[in-house]
Amino acid sequence: MAKSIKIPYKTDDQTRLMYRFVYVSSALTAIFGLFCLYPLGILGVVPMVCFSYCLLNLSNITLLKKHGNLKATALLSGVISLLAAISVILFSGGINSPFIFILGVIVLGGYAGARIFGTVYLNAAMLAVLLIFIVGEAQIPFIVNEVPAESRPHFSLISLLFAVYLVGGVFGKSLVRSHDALVKSKAELERRIAEKEVLLREVHHRVKNNLQTVSSLLNLQAKNSTNEKIGELINSSQNRVASMAMIHEMLYVRHDLSKIEFRPYVQELTNYLITSTDNKDKNIGINLNMVEVHLCIDTAIPLGLLINEAVTNSLKYGFLDNANGQIDISLKIGDAENAYVLSIKDDGIGFSPELNKNKKSLGLKLIHNLARQLRGSVQLKTSDQGTHYQVVFLDVDRHRTIGD
Template identity: 35%
Template sequence: MKFSLILFYSCMLTCFLSYAQDAKPDGYQDSLQSVINTSTIKKEKKEALFVLGEYLVQRDPELAKKIANQLQSEFILEKDSIEIRRNNYIFAASSRWHGDYATALNYYQNIYNFSKTHKDALDIATSGHFIGTLNMYLGNNVVSQNHLIEAAKIYDSIGTAEQKARINNSLAGFYMNIDQLEKSKEQYLKALQQFVTLQDSSGMAGTNANLGLLFTKLGEFDKAEMHLMKQKELNKVFPTLREMGFHHDFLGLLRQEQGRLEEAYSEHFKALKIRENLSSTYNLCESKLNMGDILIKLKKYPQAISHLKDVFKYDEHESLYQQQTAYQLLSEAYEKSGNYKEALIDFKSFKKISDSIYSNESIEIIAEKEALYKKQKQDVKIELLNKEKEVSEAKFSRTRTISIGTFIVLLLLTIAVFSLYKMYDKIKTKNQIITKALKDRELLLHETHHRVKNNLQMISSLLNLQSKYVNDEKAFEVLQNGRNRVQSMAILHKNLYAGKDLTLVNIQEYFEELVNSILNSYKKAEKEIQVTIQAKEIDMEIESVVPIGLIVNELITNSLKHAFEGEIDAKPEIKIVMNEYANTYELSVKDNGVGINEAITLEKSTETFGQRLIKSFVQKLKATLKIDNKNGTEVVLKIPKKLTK
């Protein structure tokens, strides 16, 4: 593994350690559990559960998660946003210490979005700090920088000394990740001094560890060893196996740079054995990568390959960087062991992920520029869309030219060898050409769906960004409705891109993602509105799914906006059912709300834009539509099956 990548995987230690709680006296957990078991005062018991969950997130993430579930089901009211956010921090931290960064990010993002809406600056900084840290860990540097700088600005004005130390430490990690080493050193030394003033042992330990890594990269090995030994000494104050795992891995990196490979192997092996018994699969994969790297240097290629392949068994943290590095090292190991075929395969996978990371970061940079230049927002949007179109057309043109050129070359080769081969060889060659052409067509179609999805997603993001600067409620609603309609089509192309068949859409999966997107746009959750979807084993072509998706989008949106305005006897529920018959498909969208006013139907002259949209798509599908207003509203759509073929 390249040394800079190892640094990236390891530099986040202090970002997480700085949030660890100070050491508690013996029996602290037992005393809290005693209050929980014996107290008859609900408020007192609830607070003890909160404190215990927050105490256990690093020490026992699984138990912390169980406590958070108990708080959610037994003690927290839906309207109590403060306690919901506090509990979500426990959920997020337990997932983070498990190595499940995708789930942790989701919790932090929900907290951040709520805090933004309610202008809670301190909570924006706290949740944003975690979002920035995790995105840096996963390789999303642009997103990471935005959140870390935002948190730093807030902490500078209203933050505590501890919060300022934490953010300085995180920014130092960010600078080291982008190879600004002197700036990183300055920031780390500043953070270390702040932790010393606070007498924060875990913060000092983590910062010393990262300074060890930094000085290793700078080639100042004596300073690196001094800081790593200081970390080991400080870890005695807050002793956990997780911190010792970091220590051995970091020391192994130093030994590698010193050329002491056997000692480096010993340190990495100690770290691996520790992490095999811990919850974080991300840190385990980090040790696997380090073992693969040192074993390659020791020319023990089969053992290196075995460790590197293990990285792909874990996907909880969704780290493209770890996968990228694993492919890179596998390619190197196979090449050095003489297996050039496997080396080429893994190198191609490495390049594919590298290109994907670059593409994702480019989109994020574009989004950042839009936010920075508010006055020129509309011009920038149009310019970006035009550039995206030009790039897509240029790439498509190049692909078409290459395909035509390849076909011509193959045709000429076929003609040249025509007289030298028998009929069997000619048929075999033609079959190979046809097979390749089909694969090229599938690849092109796959790429087309990908780019259409990306473009629609960009339009959706632009509409969402625009809506944040609109004060008029009707205009805001129009923008949100437009965004949802675009999002319904983006989800459709995403499913085609990710699915096995590039022409058919699985309706169950499509409806699930569509409903989740709509609920998120209206800030609704499953605990507020129960949504049931029954459409399994139904696959349809995209031509019919586009209008069906837009119809479902309008119906779900109408239910969320109007169906539950008054009081209803049961929990709000929306049910989507789609059945396939011999000659038709039948789609039903039903809610248990207050029902539609009889004066508002699809046949009346006062119909809204959404109703006209539904009516237009019903006509396009040559379908029949029926509305039942009993016990809520049910819209039934019967679609002739011949139109979907």
């Protein structure tokens, strides 16, 4: 049994990122608040918001360990971060505050967690910038710049260092780690897929070889049989086995392992039937007029068997000794969705009256059963001017996919 492929689970990455963001941002915000209090002499709202952010964020991550709802924790953390950043910006210079870059960090954190969070935070951050600008223009009395003029360069420095570290030290490392994990998992998947393609080709090759072995055994049995009728039946079975073997051979040698290029297959099949049937005194030509179509194996096999039966019947019963004739095979797209119309017509003498009345002949029963297997229908017209089969069918694989 093949080993399962271990792919990094996205939620685990998000959980690690959430813990790292909360712990690092809380620690940095606490340090930022202390810097504001003592070296910079910033008193009031800014340091109070920093310390409150630490307590709320750590409480939020503690609740995550209890309820385990990562999305709720991420959303609440984003809201806390957004409100705290807006408060610090308003009381540290408004639209001119260097702390405004933290809004961009929050948006990046949202996208790192989930696309919907990033979109929400992006719109919220843009709205916040507009509101901060409007508040600054309105000059509301109780909103003042708490940063002393002599401390503003230092405040700008630590605000930018704070933003840069969060971007590079938290989100940057997480994104690089996730990218590396995706590259490794992609390479592993490609390697496994290549292995499976090789194995699948080998399966088709072995099936083709086994079918050819069965065909050879049938050929030996036909040669050893003194009963002409039994020999004909064995030869018919041999042709049916050969028509299936050709499909597996084409799947083995071609790039696409799921679809058959149908026209070359029909060309190869009819050439085989012409050479394998006893037509030494006949000159029968095959004319193909088919659209370029790739059919799945579930469609190609029954359709190939149907063509095998129809062409074999024409070669056996449609032409007299020393006769010249032609079998026309056409395939076109039908009117209904995913439908095709297959026409097989010869210019021979048609079925004999006895064969035409014998509705229980194996060949005709097979043709009708195969048409039903293709979710289609077949019309048979025979006269002294030849025999005409018209089959309307569906590509089974496409129909099943759309139906499901």
